[in-house]
Amino acid sequence: MLFNDVAYLPFLAAVALAVRLTPAAARWVTLLLASLLCYATFRAPALLGVLGLEAVVAWTAGRAIDGAPDDGARGRRLRWALAALVGILVAVRVAAHGPAPWGAPLGLASALGVSYFTLQAISYVVDVFMGRLPPEPSLGRLAASLAFFPRLVQGPIERSSGLLAQLRAPPTPGYQALRSAALLFAWGLFKKVVLADRLGTLVDPVYAEPARYGGLVPLLATYAFAFQLYFDFSGYTDMARGSARALGLELAVNFHAPYLATSPSDFWRRWHMSFSRWLLDYVFTPLQLAWRRHRRAGTAAALLLTFTLSGLWHGSAWTFLVWGILHGVFLAVEALRRRPGRAAPPSLAARVLGTVVTFHLVTFAWVFFRAPSLRVAGGLLASAFQPTRGLDLLIGLQGAQAVAVTLLACLAYGLAVLAAGRPAFQALERARPLRWAGAVALLLAIALLRQDAATYLYAQF
Numbered sequence: 001m002l003f004n005d006v007a008y009l010p011f012l013a014a015v016a017l018a019v020r021l022t023p024a025a026a027r028w029v030t031l032l033l034a035s036l037l038c039y040a041t042f043r044a045p046a047l048l049g050v051l052g053l054e055a056v057v058a059w060t061a062g063r064a065i066d067g068a069p070d071d072g073a074r075g076r077r078l079r080w081a082l083a084a085l086v087g088i089l090v091a092v093r094v095a096a097h098g099p100a101p102w103g104a105p106l107g108l109a110s111a112l113g114v115s116y117f118t119l120q121a122i123s124y125v126v127d128v129f130m131g132r133l134p135p136e137p138s139l140g141r142l143a144a145s146l147a148f149f150p151r152l153v154q155g156p157i158e159r160s161s162g163l164l165a166q167l168r169a170p171p172t173p174g175y176q177a178l179r180s181a182a183l184l185f186a187w188g189l190f191k192k193v194v195l196a197d198r199l200g201t202l203v204d205p206v207y208a209e210p211a212r213y214g215g216l217v218p219l220l221a222t223y224a225f226a227f228q229l230y231f232d233f234s235g236y237t238d239m240a241r242g243s244a245r246a247l248g249l250e251l252a253v254n255f256h257a258p259y260l261a262t263s264p265s266d267f268w269r270r271w272h273m274s275f276s277r278w279l280l281d282y283v284f285t286p287l288q289l290a291w292r293r294h295r296r297a298g299t300a301a302a303l304l305l306t307f308t309l310s311g312l313w314h315g316s317a318w319t320f321l322v323w324g325i326l327h328g329v330f331l332a333v334e335a336l337r338r339r340p341g342r343a344a345p346p347s348l349a350a351r352v353l354g355t356v357v358t359f360h361l362v363t364f365a366w367v368f369f370r371a372p373s374l375r376v377a378g379g380l381l382a383s384a385f386q387p388t389r390g391l392d393l394l395i396g397l398q399g400a401q402a403v404a405v406t407l408l409a410c411l412a413y414g415l416a417v418l419a420a421g422r423p424a425f426q427a428l429e430r431a432r433p434l435r436w437a438g439a440v441a442l443l444l445a446i447a448l449l450r451q452d453a454a455t456y457l458y459a460q461f
Helices: 008-021 024-040 045-066 071-096 103-111 114-130 139-147 160-168 175-208 216-246 264-268 273-290 296-314 318-337 348-370 374-383 391-398 400-420 423-429 432-449
Strands: none
Touching: 008 024, 008 216, 024 045, 024 139, 024 160, 045 071, 045 114, 045 139, 071 114, 114 139, 114 160, 114 273, 139 160, 175 216, 175 374, 175 391, 175 400, 175 432, 216 348, 216 374, 216 391, 264 318, 264 348, 273 296, 296 318, 318 348, 318 374, 348 374, 391 400, 400 432
């Protein structure tokens, strides 16, 4: 079940109660059983089989690496483990596009976060190899950390060291933690079903039939998609973090105002931060060390290859490869332009210019991320320079009132985010009646303005 399913909140409440009634040292058992039950609701035995196989491979590899007689044996066992984990992921991805009876069940398994599960299993094995954490003696506890159900579809990608440590003795959440969890979940649900799903009604028609639109409309649809994806993905992360907090666990923050980034590297420090750190630690850093004699050119090449691989991880379509290469080029150019030594802090004008340029570079790359083919992406980019057509058609499909509500909801979100850091807002937030009024307003907005979509945009990866 997904976060916006009707059954999810009763399920989460039941799990939270069960966790509360379980002794702290055994709570990982309750969480593992709850995760397996959550996965079972998708009726995808292949998913459970793949997750179980990867947990066994990671656990066995960690113990084998720790017990290796010498460094050569440790390296060989690491390579075998990585080959097995990557091989499982590739096999699932390939079989998902194959004929029945394998295609459909493995396609569902692929769509339900097997990639994230694999990345976490790889990080566990590598961390054991590097000596960052000891091998986990309990296969069940490792499986519980890898399969923790709030992260099922879209992460965040947790480090095994952090979540395993929490699972050994999760604290019992008190009133403040439960209140914070509920507000975080509600905020994420608002971003998903009010903002992201409403923006999707403006994006989908244009990308489905780009020949009908031109000029301003493809540009508006592309800007709308940039924010749709952000609200969809960050909303999911907020709901995942809220769910985990209600169970006594903390998940990593995954977004930090990414569209205020002043450079491509700053964007990747703010967007899907757990994935960025994974790429940094397990792909970019080894490549950079291997090519360090080439200095800035080696760093640029490592960035280009890292993000090319990131594009391939997102999907086998040419559009994802182009998206990854574009970000690799943006980062490589930035690395080549960077001068050694400490630079003077940029002026306000330079920061504003950097934010505008970075946002448009990222949005340009989103065209390839969203388009179903290179032909469609090229057509949309070309049509942006043609006379505007189809705006009345797009508004007519959704209704002028619905479009206005969508834009006003996005504006209200922006104002709320800007106000949240102000001392006056924090003083008002401490007043209990105003706090409850804000919570009720948020719930009413979700109930009255929600526009449910079938799934999450990032679920396919």
